[in-house]
Amino acid sequence: MSVGSLRSVYAVELEGERIVLPGEREAHLAALADVGTDDACSIAALFDTYDQGYREILAVPISLRVRDLLRMPMKTPLLFAKRKATLAKVVDAHIRDPKVRALHTALWPYIGLPTSQMAFLPYGAMMASYVGEGAFYCRGGFQTLADAIADGLTRHGGELLLGTKASKVGVSDRRVTGVELETGQWIEAATVISEGDVRDTFDELIDAQEVPKRYLRKLRRQTPSMSACLLHLGTDLDAPSLVEAQITIVAPYSSEESYGRSVRGSIGGVSVTVPTLTDPGRAPAGEHTVVVSAAVPIECGERPGWDDRKVADEMLAMAERALPGLSNHVTFAANVDHSGDLQPRYLGPIYGWAVEPKQAAAYRLPHETPFVGLWLCGHWTQPAGGIWSVVASGIQAARLVLDRSVHGGLMPLAL
Numbered sequence: 348m349s350v351g352s353l354r355s356v357y358a359v360e361l362e363g364e365r366i367v368l369p370g371e372r373e374a375h376l377a378a379l380a381d382v383g384t385d386d387a388c389s390i391a392a393l394f395d396t397y398d399q400g401y402r403e404i405l406a407v408p409i410s411l412r413v414r415d416l417l418r419m420p421m422k423t424p425l426l427f428a429k430r431k432a433t434l435a436k437v438v439d440a441h442i443r444d445p446k447v448r449a450l451h452t453a454l455w456p457y458i459g460l461p462t463s464q465m466a467f468l469p470y471g472a473m474m475a476s477y478v479g480e481g482a483f484y485c486r487g488g489f490q491t492l493a494d495a496i497a498d499g500l501t502r503h504g505g506e507l508l509l510g511t512k513a514s515k516v517g518v519s520d521r522r523v524t525g526v527e528l529e530t531g532q533w534i535e536a537a538t539v540i541s542e543g544d545v546r547d548t549f550d551e552l553i554d555a556q557e558v559p560k561r562y563l564r565k566l567r568r569q570t571p572s573m574s575a576c577l578l579h580l581g582t583d584l585d586a587p588s589l590v591e592a593q594i595t596i597v598a599p600y601s602s603e604e605s606y607g608r609s610v611r612g613s614i615g616g617v618s619v620t621v622p623t624l625t626d627p628g629r630a631p632a633g634e635h636t637v638v639v640s641a642a643v644p645i646e647c648g649e650r651p652g653w654d655d656r657k658v659a660d661e662m663l664a665m666a667e668r669a670l671p672g673l674s675n676h677v678t679f680a681a682n683v684d685h686s687g688d689l690q691p692r693y694l695g696p697i698y699g700w701a702v703e704p705k706q707a708a709a710y711r712l713p714h715e716t717p718f719v720g721l722w723l724c725g726h727w728t729q730p731a732g733g734i735w736s737v738v739a740s741g742i743q744a745a746r747l748v749l750d751r752s753v754h755g756g757l758m759p760l761a762l
């Protein structure tokens with residue numbers, strides 16, 4: 348697997364004006380300071396806060412004991428002080444100009460909540476890594492990452508059963524006993540790690556009578572994250588001459604307005620990416636791949652009155668503002684209905700639980716379950732959603748299963 352770094356991190360199409368935010372820190376801060384009335388030092392202080400949060404996340408033990416919690420105010424003071432903060436609370440203390448706020452928080456769909464509801468830390472960590480380290484993409488598509496992990500598993504003697512659903516997790520006396528596959532095959536196991544939808548694990552795969560009521564009540568109190576709907580397209584437009592950044596956000600001024608529109612049943616904004624800018628081999632010569640995505644409520648596809656065709660049209664119309672001429676230059680669409688009309692693809696909760704302060708970081712579901720030998724990992728659990736975090740989550744779960752130390756940081760990866 349190789350990675351290609353991107354040029355400018357993102358651009359925002361805000362009411363007819365295109366503003367490009369570079370990945371290099373000083374240039375990024377200057378671009379933000381240029382468009383509004385905020386003092387550049389105040390914006391820089393916000394990014395310093397993000398950097399500190401990012402450094403502290405990397406230093407925090409992957410499994411917290413009581414004494415780690417007691418030491419948090421000294422060892423990771425920012426994580427401790429801001430553990431219940433929303434992004435709006437932190438950003439508003441540094442940025443006053445509404446246009447600068449809108450630009451800075453335009454990537455809110457990548458965390459999946461408007462700034463007044465989103466935990467501060469995930470957005471801060473994303474910004475600290477985008478602006479400074481840069482954004483990265485797996486050359487060949489994200490499948491190459493999954494393939495690399497699968498390759499590691501088989502090289503170490505693991506067996507991978509693709510396309511085979513687990514239909515039951517067996518438990519007895521609060522211990523896991525094995526897994527039944529949809530083929531009817533029973534695999535006896537003293538250890539099972541579940542990384543699918545945690546609600547399915549405890550509502551469908553395990554007999555609900557066996558699950559402690561307190562645990563079920565806890566799960567039912569949690570709120571799932573938003574869904575995304577996607578259009579995967581090919582185009583013969585000259586994309587490199589039309590977009591300046593790998594991500595172009597087309598949205599109204601504020602995350603609240605954009606979120607409100609999508610909750611009310613229309614498209615609040617879109618993110619447009621052109622993976623072939625980084626990885627030209629992914630499309631035939633002279634063409635580009637385009638991904639248009641929008642944050643939508645999880646139940647949207649089944650909502651009465653929800654109209655897939657209207658949604659696809661709205662998404663395409665917004666994507667036109669990033670790539671003028673796109674609708675007349677679509678050479679390929681991954682999803683179309685029987686009459687050839689574009690169909691959006693819905694993904695379900697894209698980050699597991701919604702990334703609210705009360706469901707983020709240490710407040711997220713732990714890997715341990717009420718059953719001996721049954722562990723959880725993935726984006727429903729600690730530390731968070733997103734590729735990096737679910738890899739970390741898998742490593743944490745593996746260390747717990749192998750009874751290796753979980754009280755240091757994540758690095759080095761060696762078990």
Ligand SMILES: Cc1cc2nc3c(=O)[nH]c(=O)nc-3n(C[C@H](O)[C@H](O)[C@H](O)COP(=O)(O)OP(=O)(O)OC[C@H]3O[C@@H](n4cnc5c(N)ncnc54)[C@H](O)[C@@H]3O)c2cc1C
Pocket residue numbers: 511512513514542543544575577640694697698724725726727732733734735737
């Ligand atoms: C459009 C989109 C763009 C994104 N972009 C980014 C990005 O740029 N950067 C980033 O960091 N994150 C991104 N994310 C988020 C990131 O992809 C997720 O947080 C992450 O993939 C979650 O990983 P996971 O392993 O927890 O869950 P999943 O990737 O959902 O994997 C769970 C797996 O379990 C399988 N499964 C479920 N139930 C069963 C069963 N009963 N039996 C057998 N198998 C089962 C599923 O088929 C699936 O393969 C994006 C998400 C979306 C939707």
